Every structure is written in structure tokens, then in C-alpha cells.
Amino acid sequence: MTRPDDLVRAVEATLFAATEPMTVEAISTHLGGAEVREALRELAAFYEGRGIALVERGKRWHFQTAPDLAHLLRREREEVRRLSRAATEVLAIVAYHEPVSRAEIESIRGVQTAKGTLDVLLEAGWVRVAGRREVPGRPVIYATTPEFLAHFGLTSRRDLPGIEELRAAGLLDPVEEALEVALAAPAAPPALDQADDRAADTGNAQENALD
Numbered sequence: 001m002t003r004p005d006d007l008v009r010a011v012e013a014t015l016f017a018a019t020e021p022m023t024v025e026a027i028s029t030h031l032g033g034a035e036v037r038e039a040l041r042e043l044a045a046f047y048e049g050r051g052i053a054l055v056e057r058g059k060r061w062h063f064q065t066a067p068d069l070a071h072l073l074r075r076e077r078e079e080v081r082r083l084s085r086a087a088t089e090v091l092a093i094v095a096y097h098e099p100v101s102r103a104e105i106e107s108i109r110g111v112q113t114a115k116g117t118l119d120v121l122l123e124a125g126w127v128r129v130a131g132r133r134e135v136p137g138r139p140v141i142y143a144t145t146p147e148f149l150a151h152f153g154l155t156s157r158r159d160l161p162g163i164e165e166l167r168a169a170g171l172l173d174p175v176e177e178a179l180e181v182a183l184a185a186p187a188a189p190p191a192l193d194q195a196d197d198r199a200a201d202t203g204n205a206q207e208n209a210l211d
Helices: 006-017 024-030 037-047 067-073 085-097 102-109 115-124 146-151 163-168 176-184 190-195
Strands: 052-057 060-065 127-132 140-144
Touching: 006 024, 006 037, 006 060, 024 037, 037 052, 052 146, 060 067, 060 146, 085 102, 085 115, 085 127, 085 140, 102 140, 115 127
Parallel strands: none
Antiparallel strands: 052 060, 127 140
16 A cells, blocks of 8 residues: 555544544644645545545534444433424524524514524524624524534535425425425515514413433
């Protein structure tokens, strides 16, 4: 077997020691400005089919366990954090329509969205504040994160499945209605954003963010 060159080894060591996924730019900066794209491709090919893989998720690179072996590393007492129906609907809408404001999310869902629901998604690292809409009131807008892509094994949002793909894979229950609404609904008009900062929690105290 051909011995990998020093740059490939340096990139491998950098990613192995990293505490979080790294962009190409971050890796290059860490290695003194070296051009690392070819080294990343070489490493990805080298690890293909092995117990760990080098993958790119949301323009960030990291090592992960091969999907078919992940079950071997799960803890026996794994605590599963389940999203409520409301949080699942909001996450689906953000993923398929980002960037969106809370008013736009509510327009698509047809009900008010408690602040706690978005807080859960922000704390999970799957949704981020993406800025403010340049309309009266300048409402906050939300988008997904690289952590969201990594968790669901997506390279980019272009890889989000359609309804028929989800149905064929048997993955729609219990989120089928949420995803169908998210995919079918048109984007809400900007005028709705003016009401985005209202107290959405009123009358929604019973809507828990987690089951």
C-alpha cells in the first residue's frame, strides 16, 4: 500500500483531534494555508467501506461511525429525546422553507407556535437564528444548522427527501402530516412578519416542547 503523503496525514490527524466538524477553510488555516481539498477526497476514498468514514455534512468534514455499525456503539441505557408533534412540525417547516419567521411558521401550521417549541430546537442545535427579515418589525428568521444535516445524514438541504420517498421507506409515521403540510404549503407573504413578535405563548401554555 502506498504511504499517504504528509499533507494527507496532517489533515487526517487534524480531523481526528477536532472536537467538532471543520470546514475546508478551517482545516487549511490550521495547516498554515495548505490546499487540502484533494487530501480530503483521498482520505474519504481511503475510509470508504471501513468501520469509520470521513464525510462532509453542511460543508463541514468529520469522521463518523459507519452507519451499519452504529448500533454496536450505542449505550445500553441510551436516553432518547423525542420531539413533540409541534416541534416536529416546526422543524420540518424550517427545513423545507428556510429562512422563515415565526409568523410564517404559524401561517403554514395554522396555529400559534409557543416560544418554547423553537427554544427546544435551538438548544438541540438543529435550528439557528439566521438574522432578521428586512420588513416592518424586522422579525427574527430561522434556518437549519450543519448539526441538523449531520444528525440526519444529509450533505445539504438538497438531499431532503420528498413525501413519496419517505412513504416508500416507511418513515412517515408519526410525522407524515407535518411533512406534508411543510412541503405543500407556499411560503408565507412578508406582510405576515409584522406580527412575528407578538406573544405567541398566550393560550399555548399546554403545548409542551417535548413529549
